[in-house]
Amino acid sequence: MKLITAVIKPFKLDEVRLALADVGVQGLTVTEVKGFGRQRGHTELYRGAEYQVDFLPKVKLEIALDDAQVSRAIDAICKVARTGKIGDGKLFVTDLSQAIRIRTGESGPDAL
Amino acid sequence: MKLITAVIKPFKLDEVRLALADVGVQGLTVTEVKGFGRQRGHTELYRGAEYQVDFLPKVKLEIALDDAQVSRAIDAICKVARTGKIGDGKLFVTDLSQAIRIRTGESGPDAL
Amino acid sequence: MKLITAVIKPFKLDEVRLALADVGVQGLTVTEVKGFGRQRGHTELYRGAEYQVDFLPKVKLEIALDDAQVSRAIDAICKVARTGKIGDGKLFVTDLSQAIRIRTGESGPDAL
Amino acid sequence: MNRNNNLALLFGKRELGHGRTLVSLLVMLAFLCLPFIAGAEDAAAAAPPAPVPNKGDVAWMLVSTLLVIMMAVPGLALFYGGLVRSKNILSVLMQVMLGFSLLVVLWCLYGYSFAFTEGNAYLGGTSRLFLNGVFDPLTVAFANAATFSKGVVIPEIVFVAFQGTFAAITACLIVGAFAERMKFSAALIVMVVWFTIGYLPIAHMVWFWMGPDAYTAPDVVDAMNAKAGLIWQMGALDFAGGTVVHINAGVAGLIGAIMVGKRIGYGREAMPPHNLVLTMIGASLLWVGWFGFNAGSALEAGNFAALAFLNTFSATAAACVSWSLVEWALRKHPSMLGAASGAVAGLVAITPACGNVGLMGAIIIGLLAGVVCFWGVTGLKKLIGADDALDVFGVHGLGGILGALLTGVFNNQALGGPGLVTDWVTASVGSNPVMTQVLIQAKGVLITTGWTAIAAFIAFKVADVLVGLRVPEDEEREGLDTTSHGERAYSA
Amino acid sequence: MNRNNNLALLFGKRELGHGRTLVSLLVMLAFLCLPFIAGAEDAAAAAPPAPVPNKGDVAWMLVSTLLVIMMAVPGLALFYGGLVRSKNILSVLMQVMLGFSLLVVLWCLYGYSFAFTEGNAYLGGTSRLFLNGVFDPLTVAFANAATFSKGVVIPEIVFVAFQGTFAAITACLIVGAFAERMKFSAALIVMVVWFTIGYLPIAHMVWFWMGPDAYTAPDVVDAMNAKAGLIWQMGALDFAGGTVVHINAGVAGLIGAIMVGKRIGYGREAMPPHNLVLTMIGASLLWVGWFGFNAGSALEAGNFAALAFLNTFSATAAACVSWSLVEWALRKHPSMLGAASGAVAGLVAITPACGNVGLMGAIIIGLLAGVVCFWGVTGLKKLIGADDALDVFGVHGLGGILGALLTGVFNNQALGGPGLVTDWVTASVGSNPVMTQVLIQAKGVLITTGWTAIAAFIAFKVADVLVGLRVPEDEEREGLDTTSHGERAYSA
Amino acid sequence: MNRNNNLALLFGKRELGHGRTLVSLLVMLAFLCLPFIAGAEDAAAAAPPAPVPNKGDVAWMLVSTLLVIMMAVPGLALFYGGLVRSKNILSVLMQVMLGFSLLVVLWCLYGYSFAFTEGNAYLGGTSRLFLNGVFDPLTVAFANAATFSKGVVIPEIVFVAFQGTFAAITACLIVGAFAERMKFSAALIVMVVWFTIGYLPIAHMVWFWMGPDAYTAPDVVDAMNAKAGLIWQMGALDFAGGTVVHINAGVAGLIGAIMVGKRIGYGREAMPPHNLVLTMIGASLLWVGWFGFNAGSALEAGNFAALAFLNTFSATAAACVSWSLVEWALRKHPSMLGAASGAVAGLVAITPACGNVGLMGAIIIGLLAGVVCFWGVTGLKKLIGADDALDVFGVHGLGGILGALLTGVFNNQALGGPGLVTDWVTASVGSNPVMTQVLIQAKGVLITTGWTAIAAFIAFKVADVLVGLRVPEDEEREGLDTTSHGERAYSA
Ligand SMILES: Nc1ncnc2c1ncn2[C@@H]1O[C@H](COP(=O)(O)OP(=O)(O)O)[C@@H](O)[C@H]1O
């Protein structure tokens, strides 16, 4: 099993979720995050003070998958989340040694 | 060392934390997340518009552990977080290649 | 490639980001989290009720790195984020089997 | 068409101590039907030479009325809303806003008539149903309502609106007691039933009288007294609603909290207020609006409005200070919630007293209110053991009782108070001995407490039978906002 | 210097039915230039024996004015601001606050003069440019403005301020239609242009007349009538601005929503309100402030202010209830947003009616407003298909039309209303047949709708040509707060 | 018992230019003890035929008073609270709410007496300690206070309440300067000490005089003048508190900011406002409430209240616009915080001027205030280098100075102003040459600045010695809400 962690632009969330459903992903977990990267933030002015806001709002998706689904899921995310503009985000894959569904105690791929 | 990532129902947080303390876990990190899975969300109506809210509030726990503690911790979480109703959540385990306590610089299991 | 996950005190965020930039890190993702550990929280009083607040606000950084950068990045974080007081936080390292830049489709170390 | 007088107590030949005992309260409830049978004529019809309203009075009373509306929406709604968890805030706002609105409509349809027209000592009559006669379209004539000064009147429409805000906000106060678990339909049923059998009779008993101009000569005094409300006849002082509003709602809330039961997780899980800024805004708007409530209860823009105003100002400030100091001493930290609660406690306690006590008496009442209500939401709350979620009883009930009793003390001219009208024919003023007056006040408190407890019990039972009081456990856990109202308060 | 009368319709010898048809509206716009040519003298100069203001009236009108300011900032700003996504809230607050401020300044410079001095039937004159003559520094003399009662005046400064709030808030209402995508500079241009060619003429047409004291004898009636505004001459009733404010802004908003186009993602992405607590606070402050708007429109603290007050109170409550019940029945959940929307719908609908209908008529208008405007933001909105983001048309436009027509119904004395002044010389009162009055009202609605549609079209076109209406797509996605205003609303 | 007159400057035989130099300020502070020794009799006792209050005036003054309360809680508290980081918001709300409350109590106990009874030119006397004599319980008699019109009085209770709000809110303004790092106990100590030795004397110096009715004949003029406050005697114009409130608090805040030191991370870490919506609400409520502050300062509901009202309206709008335009031009974005700050700057600047200048003068003052205070919080702030966290000096200090000086300009009748009373015996009006009046104003500014700087220095020193000014570094980092008040503002 693998865990895909994708950091994407917030307004792409709904589309990505639907695309993942199409390739058979049944669940995922979403976190609001702030991203720092090549994409520049903006300047904010509060009375006298000027702040460079480098962190941009992003959304992080964590998706646990059976190995067989991984490449299709990656393709789906990359295709849908891409705008071609800087700041589209990143996708990371790590190994999962175990997964358990708390409700039933099922483990392994069955738990996903 | 392992990293357990558990996604649970928010109102179970306090109980799970206490159960983990009982099995010797000394620290953990909590994130508010939104989960998408088999559990259905609700419909929201704003004036004319109707939205299907698929994402449900969940809480994500990350717990770094010595290998020896893992199975007891998993059991504790599963037992306490279970309500038997859909949406109880998931538990993932990954390998940790390194852990460091920033305050002291200790590393490995000592850092946890 | 490795993924460093660092949990630090919130007010150290800016300094850590700058220190990481110095060692060549070009991107990172930040999440607001609540930490539970040796550092004690405080007591809150609301009318009759008294609550022990054990969770303290922390910031979690996730940084995907080329293996070569890892040790310098760890050193940088540990140095800058340390106050020497309890609650300075933890740093975890996991293996990354894949990384992709969504905008371009680049993968591996090039994607970071 | 009128209300108990601030200055008024021992008027001509009135005997003190008509008090009925608590056990007869159920019997009294039966009297409610009387006015429906006996056809009542228009109480306003008696006024002989027809004084005209002063525009300064009209201006002040219109402002006072809208201030009380602001106390309810958004004031009270925010004060309460900030104290619940974020998953339940909309449910609180809705209970206050829709409950308030519903009762305003009912007030116009039948509430005003049953509270403020001649009937029996327990309830008014039917002469003003549908506000009939308040404004006559055919002659384009506007009826006037009496005040507490001879020859001073205000348009009755204004009096209807002003009193309507009191009725509606009082029922909304109860919401705090059963927050975070009550079914929405049940909450509305409780409010409507309790308004009808709890609020309207008490308002009539405490505030209805024939007005100063009715006391034309010594020989009509007895007859006029006999037409007044029960508690008014006893000589109890309640300038702006300590009994009618605060004790009334506070006790009803406590009954409700017991009958609805505790929130899931109460006492085990932390349930911190989700947004104390809202609570602070709410408390502040309550303070600001309360000047309409209290000083507006003078019904004119004169010296007694001014007295009630400054007393409301200083007593609240004093209670805010004393609560904070006690908390600082006992709990190490003076909290924002404490200061806001102290302010509200002071407002509650000064309500019956505001036009009935002197300027230093008000400050003392405020200081005591902060301390006593602090105990109300800590020590007393533990003793009672009910989950009165937002401390309706600890603040409004207890503060109202304290204020009612202290009004009896500081009204005395020897203690700096303005005394009371001892003879409405000549409008002369004097003071009752302190203990006498405190006993009268206590009697008023007891009757109110008993009546409202029974009325509340009935109201909650009715709701329970009709729709059930609580939401299912799952919905309570998920929060009432999404499950009862289909919305979340906060999104990205 | 004055406004249409609440009681006033069929005054001496006035012929009904001067109505112009919609096709002549463009021609009418040309009349706008007339007063600039024809030098106009001070309309206030006519008053013969110089009555002095009553301090109660002054107090009430000052309060009313500040209440309308509170309606705009923070009331309307919060009502709207809570409904947008968090990335756009500051843009809404800014459009309201800066737009309001800008128009207040323009009101003093030229707006007041063109709306409320003698000119032609479409627009006033130049005699009060820069508020010249309202206050004379050399003699330290303050001019007075007429009210609707003979011999009753208020300081003209107060009338200027009161009417200024109406002008400024009306333009701010439009903001809701193009929220979340409009360029800030374009929004300001639209407001200024529309204020000038849309609001000022309509205000003049509906509200300008010579005042009751001008009707000294039957033989001046025709001459005085001829100096009044076009719609006022037709006999349309609009107590507090149903046409001038709500239809006016509602239609302009709809035109704007169409011309600016839909938000990116509209209909596909969820765009839930980011903070319904703010919306509830806004709705509540609108309610509270609206008493100044409506009861203040009586221009004095008398019986008609009281009537308008209670009607505003009960109609709003009724609409809040009826919207909630309809939503509960059709959508399973009574929502907070629904209750708040219902309250605003009730306020809108009662605005033209408040001093023109009886107490039960008001409740009926409120009940209907809740139902009709619910359909306005659901069924009708789908029919129209425009992205009127915050339902300016569905609530203000539709509610205003409903209120204007129902005013014609419930004004009738046979239906409990106060009727209208049939002869201003003797100030005698009567009633028009219901259908007659409804037709007059409908004509007023049509003229207003047509005029404002054209004015809005011009205003948006001007802005489009000068700076373009919309922000770039990227900025819309990121949110207007950071891109247009360089700020975020919320930080840690 | 009274205040400087809006119209009043060059009254009968008064010599201009009694100015004392700054170096004598310390000596003056010693005079503070005088009134404690010399027994002072009731200043109100002189009024001969006993005029009675007009109910319209009472209504307006009660409303004005509660509006100023709304300015403080929640207005100012929110304006400030939104600007700090979320970990410190409750500390700001608490400092404002508890500070305000505490001072209201102290105002009743001794503040009023020392500010507004006869004493010496620097401080009042002891005749009204504990509000003794304001209301006499035994005779149920209410004392009256003079206004600025002969024969017009208001109940003294109302005057006490109205002035009490000024005293309390002024001390709260200072809070903004030391936000996010001050010890709570120290903040309270500073407020109490500064209120006593800073505010009360300045209020007496600027506003105390014997009232218009005291000027019965030319031969009493000198004697009456001699009893007035120092700055009033000099002929400085301050309608609603430009010196007494804004310069006073602004300078005290700056001294405090310097003495308390900078926040940890100031200039290095981003400290963006945590919730600009709260700030906008606060600014709006300040605007709304300020009508009570400014127009209420006329002390009656007459023409000058109306003038002050419209000036407050238009100047604020103008300042909001001008700040936004300057920011737009220089910083590319017009920000919400800028618009809100501009509005407050306009309110501050128009405060001394509101009843003393004409309608176009007010707009010009507003436009200038927006520009000058923008520089105050950007350029000037950098020059000074202190961490005046919420710009108390840049907005209130600088805006107050600007307003005080421009009042001297636009008061002139040749420039559209109403001029000033040149002879209180006949109440005749004239104008000082512009430069003469500006110099008088400047002298008032200088004395106030010097006095308050010294008083603030003493107040902060006292707090430092008693409890220390700052919280420990750890607590500052964690935030004052949890560490000083044991609460968090926001939870789930
Ligand atoms: N090395 C990294 N580790 C973790 N997250 C990263 C890393 N680099 C980028 N990110 C995340 O991806 C987002 C987009 O990266 P950015 O460099 O701005 O643009 P792009 O994706 O087009 O290369 C960042 O905002 C950040 O959240």
Ligand SMILES: Nc1ncnc2c1ncn2[C@@H]1O[C@H](COP(=O)(O)OP(=O)(O)O)[C@@H](O)[C@H]1O
């Ligand atoms: N494949 C997955 N990857 C990541 N998180 C998941 C995955 N499946 C489920 N989750 C998380 O677990 C939560 C519960 O899952 P759900 O399918 O609703 O119920 P259950 O846990 O009873 O199977 C989801 O809300 C989501 O946060």
Ligand SMILES: Nc1ncnc2c1ncn2[C@@H]1O[C@H](COP(=O)(O)OP(=O)(O)O)[C@@H](O)[C@H]1O
């Ligand atoms: N075993 C763990 N797993 C995950 N996170 C941890 C663990 N232990 C500590 N943390 C995180 O590190 C933070 C600091 O830990 P704490 O024990 O308080 O102090 P220190 O870092 O000085 O040892 C905690 O608040 C928590 O967020």
